[in-house]
Amino acid sequence: MSHCAEAPENGAVLLADNTARIALIGNPNCGKTALFNALTGSRQHVANYPGVTVERKAGNFTTPGGRAIRVLDLPGTYSLRARSPDEVIARDVVLGRVASEALPEFLLCVADATDLRLSLRLALELKALGAPMALVLNMADIAKHRGIVIDTEKLAGMLGMPVVASVAVRKAGIRELLAFLDERVALGLPAPKPVPAWEAPDRHAMRDLQRQADTLIAACVTMPAQTYSTTARIDKVLLHPIAGLVVLFAILFVMFQAVFTWAQAPMDAISNLFDWFGVLAGHVLPDGPLLSFLRDGVLNGVGSVVVFLPQILILFFFILVLEDFGYMARAAFLMDRIMGGAGLHGRAFIPLLSSFACAIPGIMATRVIDGRRDRLATILVAPLMTCSARIPVYTLIIGAFIPDRHVLGIQLQGLVMFGLYAVGIVAALGVSFIMKRLVWRKAQHDPFLLQLPDYKMPSPRSVAIGLWQRAKAFLKRAGTTIFSMMIVIWALCSLPLAPKGATQPTIDYSAAAWIGHVLAPIFQPIGFNWQINVALIPGMAAREVAVAALGTVYSISASADDPGHLGGVLAAHWSIATALALLAWYVFSPQCASTLATIRRETGGWQWAALVFAYMLALAYGAAFVTYQLACLAGLG
Amino acid sequence: MLRQTHLGSSDAGTTPRDMTLGQAKPGFKGNILAVDPVGVQGSLPEEELERRLLEMGLVEGAEIEVLHQGLIRRDPIAVRINGRATFALRRREAGAVLVVPA
Known part of the structure; x- marks a missing residue:
């Protein structure tokens, strides 16, 4: 033709x-x-x-x-x-x-x-x-x-x-x-x-x-004679210098509340489903390596990650709806000056908000920032936003170590969780501020020019498609990266097999124990035991794997018939100082290989990824060290 | 250069004094007299800033209305251009847009 x-x-x-x-x-x-x-x-x-x-x-x-x-x-x-x-x-x-x-x-x-x-x-x-x-x-x-x-x-x-x-x-x-x-x-x-x-x-x-x-x-x-449009009427409130900010923070508050309250029931259901699979496997298969692999390795590991799907979907639901409605550009308008104090551009607000779900889409979303300095500043701090992969770690440790009671009418566990989010945000602003002073001291301001589109009803279809894509990506990760890491962890924890007549659990003779002990001198000052050291390694692939790995490590070390609840097991094995140090570590740790790879791709070189890795590692070790030592001084060791 | 010309002409006549969009308050309605980034600080070369503003449709003669402003230092501002598209920009860059009140 x-x-x-x-x-x-x-x-x-x-x-x-x-x-x-x-x-x-x-x-x-x-x-x-x-x-x-x-x-x-x-x-x-x-x-x-x-x-x-x-x-x-x-x-x-x-x-x-x-x-x-x-x-x-x-x-x-x-x-x-x-x-x-x-x-x-x-x-x-x-x-x-x-x-x-x-x-x-x-x-x-x-x-x-x-x-x-x-x-x-x-x-x-x-x-x-x-x-x-x-x-x-x-x-x-x-x-x-x-x-x-x-x-x-x-x-x-x-x-x-x-x-x-x-x-x-x-x-x-x-x-x-x-x-x-x-x-x-x-x-x-x-x-x-x-x-x-x-x-x-x-x-x-x-x-x-x-x-x-x-x-x-x-x-x-x-054109018709000019009339005040719906958009203009809505903007009178949503872009009001004070009311607008109040609404923005109210939306963020509701969003995070929803992540924790709405998600509870579906999370329990998923957790029960995996428990039931485990019990079923126990009935069908004879006791032995195959059952251990399936129950302790696969089901325990993958299950402890998949359980966070509801929280991730709820967070993305809010982001997608607000985006489709046309609100996100307004949020950038409201936040421009506020974030500008820390050297961030108003447009950085959306990428950073997305980073609460996952830093990877957040970093990719920085492509809409046209100034290179502004874009780099956003990319550098995006991984400090509390992504949903940290939620498993936080929830586990908070559930196990922070008492479920009220202080001045506020639920203590929720308060600690909020505190961890706040520390992440403050750290991001701080790092950006320091970068602005040290690295980009002489740089001039990039302009902020942004269209505020007309509001429109969010389309249920496009929100549904967006959510489906997120769910698919997450489950694919759970099914591939996390699944394969779990096999490695299980093998490391189970092999070599305990010698005949052994008195200790299998894991004490395993390769994992050896690795954990080798790393001990490095992590001992921040209160990590060898089991945590083992969990940190697969946590490099994805943060939430650390929880799964802890699950596997402790479930294999548990005496045969008592898989127990991981939180309870941890509470029995760790001091509060160790738990707090691990929380501090996870606020900052650069434990996500995919994020680093994304930074490399988006910035066009390893040096920025290396910088992120280095500064986050330093912050993580420093924060965990200070937390552990202070907690020990306070008698929590 | 352009700016001086316009300032000069307004001083002579009885027309309202020239001002920049960067000085305008919410509720301001007017027309664009010139887009002239001379002296506006920023990372962009003057001509590039000028082109960015033009790209938003801020050309001479366009109607402009300031709708909103931010909390801190009344910055940034949201402006409506020719009664339709709404853009947000900082007062610093808006300083490159000379306007006459309607």
Whole structure:
């Protein structure tokens, strides 16, 4: 077919068949991702925070007329003058500079029909590239509802490209677009050419483009008499300097309360399920290494991690809903100055909030921060936010050592948990403040420029898709990384087998015991016994594995028929000083290999990952040392 | 240079005194007279800051309304441009936008 391209000069990979390649490009928040989902049916998260599309997404679909089309969803951008890593991708794909990505044969410039100003400027910028393209007026229903009338024929004529309306969130809303694509592809798409000598528009060119866009709007768009929108009314409260902050902190408070209260019942259910599996295994299998492996290694280990799924999902539920609602940009607005005192950018708020669930999506979300210094500062402190992988460790130790009583009407265990979160936040602000003073002393301020999108009802479908993706990722981790670590731990704890006639539990003769004893001199000053040392090693793979490992270590050392409750076992074996030192250690410890790998990838080198590892390790050891020694002095040793 | 020209012209006439968006209070309504980042401190070269502001649609002649401001030092501010898109920016950068009250 004529539209099947010759190999472009940059050696891009080509699809073998006659699939047409199109790309979606547009401003953040124009509903581009929703349109992508509507076209491909692809499972992808749709949100309202500017720039949430941090990865390129591709999908295939077939038009009603039987044309095969591969569509690429480019990150949101205001201009081809890319500033953030995300926008660089969008620009480079369009210019044919990405080696792994074939140049699109057709561009769909997606515009928010309710506000065409910035979209039209982008469309004009793209048009100058000379690539075949069309303008898609998305959210056409909302524009119509608001009384905005767009003369599409006139606009198409003046703009010099086809203009198609769409409503991405409704099934019928993309019919017109599909029909258009059918027709357009049938005409044949010429082989795309890379644009080697593209130059970013300078300030004069940009003014000129914006004026042209404004002229187009004046000629083709009839706006209703201005009325105060719902968004403006909501913002009167949510962006109020004081009420806004009160609401923000109330939301955060409710969020963390929910993580601990709503999750209790499903967590108990999961825990019971794994216990029941263990009992079942005990009935089916004879006593021996196989039963020990299955019950102590696999079920105990994986179960003690999977149990935290409800908490992680509740946290992400809040984040996804707030994002989709359009609140996250407001939170960044409210927090900008407050975090600025510690040298962090307002946009760092969302990545840091996500880091409460997991530092990895948090670090990836920093891609929306365009200043390199601001981005690095956020990445450096994101791992200090109390991620959900620490929750298992905290819950276990708090449950075992902190008495379940009320102090001045506040539940003591909850207070300690809150304290650990607070220490993480304070440490993050402190580290960022020190970095600002030491490393970036002379650096100038990066600007804070952020669109506050209109509020919209969160879509249950997109929240559900988001949650499903998180759950899948977590369970996959539990099923692979954690599962395989548990096998290693079990083997280390069980082998070599105890000699015949041994008086001690198997584990005392095992490789794990040997490793734990070798490490003892290092960890003895901070009060860790050899069992903890053993658990710290697999904890490098993922923090929560430490709990599973402790479970395995103590369940193998327990005398055969009393698996006991891990918390109770720990309370019997550890001093309070040791428990507190371990809590202090876990606030800071760099115990997550995947986070370090993500930092390396996102910063483009090991040095930043090494810096994070070093400073967190130093803080962890120091904090645990001080805690242990003070606790011993207080007579808790 | 641009700034001086405008300041000069306003001093001579009876039009309201020129001010920057960085000085505007919530409720301010006006039009953009010029986008001129000369003298605005920051990590960005002046021309780049100018282009970022232009990218938000802050071009000469655009209508502007200050909607909200933050708690600490009344910073940042949220502004509505041409009655539609709302952007947040710090007063420092807003200092590059010269405005005339409507």
